[in-house]
Amino acid sequence: MIEEKFDAIVVGAGPAGNACALTMAQRGMKVLQLERGEYPGSKNVQGAILYADALEKLIPDFREDAPLERHVIEQRIWMMDDRSVSGMQYRSDDFNEEKPNRYTIIRAQFDKWFSKRVQAAGAIVICETTVTELVQETDGRVIGVRVDRNGGFIRSDVVVLAEGVNGLLGARAGLRAVPTPKTVALAVKEMHFLPRETIESRFNLQGDEGVVIEAAGTITRGMTGTAFLYTNRESLSVGIGCLISDFAETRRTPYGLLETFARHPSVAPLVAGSEVKEYAAHMIPEGGYKAIPQLFGDGWLIVGDAGQFVNAVHREGSNLAMTTGRIAGEAIHQVKSRREPMTAENLALYKKMLDASFVMKDLKKYRNLPKALDNKHLFTTYPQLLSQAMQTWFRVDGVDKKAKENEIVKSFFKARRFTGLVGDMVSVARGWR
Numbered sequence: 001m002i003e004e005k006f007d008a009i010v011v012g013a014g015p016a017g018n019a020c021a022l023t024m025a026q027r028g029m030k031v032l033q034l035e036r037g038e039y040p041g042s043k044n045v046q047g048a049i050l051y052a053d054a055l056e057k058l059i060p061d062f063r064e065d066a067p068l069e070r071h072v073i074e075q076r077i078w079m080m081d082d083r084s085v086s087g088m089q090y091r092s093d094d095f096n097e098e099k100p101n102r103y104t105i106i107r108a109q110f111d112k113w114f115s116k117r118v119q120a121a122g123a124i125v126i127c128e129t130t131v132t133e134l135v136q137e138t139d140g141r142v143i144g145v146r147v148d149r150n151g152g153f154i155r156s157d158v159v160v161l162a163e164g165v166n167g168l169l170g171a172r173a174g175l176r177a178v179p180t181p182k183t184v185a186l187a188v189k190e191m192h193f194l195p196r197e198t199i200e201s202r203f204n205l206q207g208d209e210g211v212v213i214e215a216a217g218t219i220t221r222g223m224t225g226t227a228f229l230y231t232n233r234e235s236l237s238v239g240i241g242c243l244i245s246d247f248a249e250t251r252r253t254p255y256g257l258l259e260t261f262a263r264h265p266s267v268a269p270l271v272a273g274s275e276v277k278e279y280a281a282h283m284i285p286e287g288g289y290k291a292i293p294q295l296f297g298d299g300w301l302i303v304g305d306a307g308q309f310v311n312a313v314h315r316e317g318s319n320l321a322m323t324t325g326r327i328a329g330e331a332i333h334q335v336k337s338r339r340e341p342m343t344a345e346n347l348a349l350y351k352k353m354l355d356a357s358f359v360m361k362d363l364k365k366y367r368n369l370p371k372a373l374d375n376k377h378l379f380t381t382y383p384q385l386l387s388q389a390m391q392t393w394f395r396v397d398g399v400d401k402k403a404k405e406n407e408i409v410k411s412f413f414k415a416r417r418f419t420g421l422v423g424d425m426v427s428v429a430r431g432w433r
């Protein structure tokens with residue numbers, strides 16, 4: 001046993017764990033953070049878009065030395081069928097502001113930098129150390145952790161589980177259920193390296209400006225999922241992810257989908273001539289509000305992906321991880337400042353603070369969407385219908401516009417007979433509200 005007792009132990013050095021450890025260390029608490037990877041970020045995968053607001057609340061001057069790739073000035077949202085793309089594009093020079101709102105990053109570099117800030121604030125960070133067990137009293141109270149080094153037992157007043165989506169500690173201790181295949185997506189990503197000038201000319205960018213593309217449609221072959229392409233300084237992050245239950249049912253492979261996406265006629269010219277150097281796979285919690293487990297108890301709290309904090313509609317995860325981590329740190333510090341014990345009753349403050357934040361409000365707003373999106377027509381028939389309608393409308397071929405309108409309406413009515421188009425649109429709209 002390690003004799004020293006800590007105010008808090010944080011398990012995991014992803015954005016949630018780093019935010020929590022930093023918040024507590026900044027407030028003078030004695031914090032130990034344990035990470036199983038060789039270094040913070042070595043095990044972590046993200047697209048990756050960084051949302052500045054969440055980080056700014058923790059490290060206001062982060063822009064001075066954080067490893068940022070490009071600031072995002074343009075967002076494209078694509079609905080794809082096998083040969084076409086219908087979409088929305090928003091580009092604004094306003095995003096070339098002094099303190100940009102979104103950046104692309106590379107997580108291995110970013111997490112390392114973040115961890116240095118955590119250590120500078122006074123937390124002790126130990127890598128290559130896996131927490132194997134939460135140590136509980138007979139009444140269930142968590143009093144510390146056991147690690148894989150020297151069978152060590154380390155004591156603390158509270159343990160923060162920032163172990164990510166597939167962390168097993170909480171589940172093993174019976175504090176949260178193992179996420180089900182219906183609530184977790186498997187995403188794969190590859191890095192396509194290209195010269196900086198090539199990226200800038202292909203995407204019409206200057207300096208560190210960046211473009212991000214989110215895509216859905218027939219590219220996922222009827223499975224619930226999305227794809228993405230993000231510009232970094234000298235590489236493109238290209239990825240795709242679908243629910244694990246859909247992969248199991250269709251027996252399709254994630255890398256097969258990614259290959260098809262990269263070969264799509266609208267994507268292939270963007271990645272042409274690139275050198276693919278890295279390939280990674282990771283899970284994403286996508287169950288939303290209804291999949292959030294119990295978040296606190298006697299001596300423990302859950303933050304980030306481990307608590308299913310991902311807004312799949314807006315592709316936000318790392319900011320929810322940082323925000324839940326920060327709020328957990330603040331709540332723990334408040335309890336400690338009052339010299340009260342880390343009981344479930346006192347730590348309920350964390351949930352109260354979360355409920356008042358955008359995190360819970362956003363997830364609650366979309367609570368019915370995961371069910372509405374579990375519909376294969378959204379990823380097969382509807383994108384095809386949309387593409388046909390666009391093509392009918394834009395092709396100039398001597399057919400009068402009234403006849404074109406009729407043809408489009410007729411095709412939607414025909415589809416309605418076997419898809420339940422109206423009902424599907426209503427449930428998606430309801431899920432959105």
Ligand SMILES: Cc1cc2nc3c(=O)[nH]c(=O)nc-3n(C[C@H](O)[C@H](O)[C@H](O)COP(=O)(O)OP(=O)(O)OC[C@H]3O[C@@H](n4cnc5c(N)ncnc54)[C@H](O)[C@@H]3O)c2cc1C
Pocket residue numbers: 011012013014015016017034035036037040041043044045046047048049050051129130131132162163164165167168169187188189239241281282283284303304305306309310315316317318319321
């Ligand atoms: C392909 C992909 C693309 C994404 N794109 C975006 C995006 O563009 N923007 C965005 O905001 N979000 C994105 N996300 C989501 C985002 O990556 C996550 O929401 C975020 O990383 C969650 O942070 P976390 O700290 O909770 O978990 P993680 O980042 O998973 O960190 C958990 C850490 O805990 C460690 N750990 C686990 N168990 C133990 C143990 N027993 N002992 C010690 N250490 C342990 C792990 O090694 C890991 O370092 C994406 C995710 C994926 C997979």
